Amino acid sequence: MAKEIKTIGVLTSGGDAPGMNAAIRAVVRAGIASGLSVKGIRRGYAGLMEEDIFDMGTMSVTDIVQRGGTILFTSRCKRMMTPEGQKQAADICRNHGIDGVVVIGGDGSFRGAQKLSENGINTIAIPGTIDLDIACTEYTIGFDTACNTAMEAIDKVRDTSASHERCSIIEVMGRTAGHIALWCGISNGSEYVLIPERHKESDEQAIIEKIQSKRRIGKKHHIVVNAEGVGNSYEMAERIEAATGIETRATVIGHIQRGGNPTCRDRVYASAMGALAVDLLLEGKTNRVVAYTDGEFCDYDIDEALAMTKDIDQHLYSMTKRLSR
Numbered sequence: 001m002a003k004e005i006k007t008i009g010v011l012t013s014g015g016d017a018p019g020m021n022a023a024i025r026a027v028v029r030a031g032i033a034s035g036l037s038v039k040g041i042r043r044g045y046a047g048l049m050e051e052d053i054f055d056m057g058t059m060s061v062t063d064i065v066q067r068g069g070t071i072l073f074t075s076r077c078k079r080m081m082t083p084e085g086q087k088q089a090a091d092i093c094r095n096h097g098i099d100g101v102v103v104i105g106g107d108g109s110f111r112g113a114q115k116l117s118e119n120g121i122n123t124i125a126i127p128g129t130i131d132l133d134i135a136c137t138e139y140t141i142g143f144d145t146a147c148n149t150a151m152e153a154i155d156k157v158r159d160t161s162a163s164h165e166r167c168s169i170i171e172v173m174g175r176t177a178g179h180i181a182l183w184c185g186i187s188n189g190s191e192y193v194l195i196p197e198r199h200k201e202s203d204e205q206a207i208i209e210k211i212q213s214k215r216r217i218g219k220k221h222h223i224v225v226n227a228e229g230v231g232n233s234y235e236m237a238e239r240i241e242a243a244t245g246i247e248t249r250a251t252v253i254g255h256i257q258r259g260g261n262p263t264c265r266d267r268v269y270a271s272a273m274g275a276l277a278v279d280l281l282l283e284g285k286t287n288r289v290v291a292y293t294d295g296e297f298c299d300y301d302i303d304e305a306l307a308m309t310k311d312i313d314q315h316l317y318s319m320t321k322r323l324s325r
């Protein structure tokens with residue numbers, strides 16, 4: 001028989017993402033609306049270990065749906081990676097009367113959720129990362145906002161790049177995932193997109209040749225979007241300037257992409273995911289991750305979700321090449 005859930009906890013873990021607050025609000029409000037008590041756990045698994053746990057009510061989440069960051073704070077916690085730490089975390093939940101936990105974070109955080117579940121605490125994960133690099137879902141909280149922030153920043157760089165007839169290498173976030181770079185490459189009309197999933201040694205020479213051929217047909221400025229994981233943008237700019245004779249500048253957009261007010265899409269989808277996580281706990285489910293696939297919100301077993309792999313959207317990637325000829 002499914003365990004009856006009376007009290008749930010909610011935490012955010014790993015890198016923050018705009019829209020996490022909307023998800024927290026939804027967990028709290030949906031939980032209360034269903035007659036549950038809700039406890040906030042500050043600073044992810046680190047705060048759980050330190051029992052930084054407090055009661056949340058309707059007013060705890062007022063005025064946050066529009067705010068970036070996470071009111072629960074976030075962290076990375078090495079102790080949660082050990083069997084002792086995982087057992088301690090579950091025992092602390094039990095001591096605080098917490099029957100189920102909603103974990104909002106990336107795939108590292110899902111592994112912590114999996115361990116909590118193995119240790120007897122019903123756990124549901126929600127994908128919160130600007131990187132979109134969770135295989136089981138087409139949507140992760142924060143990706144839409146991060147792309148819009150980066151896109152607006154690149155538009156601004158383009159203005160000055162055009163005035164000075166320069167080449168601009170613009171670095172967006174994504175150490176191992178090129179989704180933000182790809183979307184910006186298209187939405188900003190860049191001449192070249194560099195992503196870790198498709199990076200080749202010959203890319204830089206191809207950029208140089210493309211810039212030179214574009215100059216010959218009258219193009220006066222150039223935009224290259226580089227995902228963080230591909231290589232140092234400043235050094236790349238120096239090499240491209242030396243090879244082409246065209247003034248080249250690098251801009252690293254950085255953590256600006258992780259902050260700011262979430263877009264409408266991030267607020268709505270994060271809210272839907274938060275409410276669904278509560279429903280799954282109420283159904284007695286555990287070790288599940290909320291996802292968005294084929295136009296619907298759904299859920300997967302965390303073990304299965306972690307075993308899935310995700311590639312870059314090849315159709316979009318090929319299109320960037322076609323449209324920037």
Ligand code: ADP
Pocket residue numbers: 013014015045075076077078079080081082105106107108109110111112113115129
């Ligand atoms: P993200 O959730 O954004 O991928 P991390 O990979 O840094 O971020 O993971 C966040 C936290 O999740 C880690 O600091 C750790 O506490 C927990 N975690 C990560 N991997 C594991 C694991 N294999 N087992 C248990 N907990 C883990």
Ligand code: F6P
Pocket residue numbers: 015106129130131173174175176228258
């Ligand atoms: O996972 C989100 C992300 O912003 C990546 O795009 C980036 O590589 C990484 O986190 C940066 O992490 P930190 O804030 O710890 O430097």
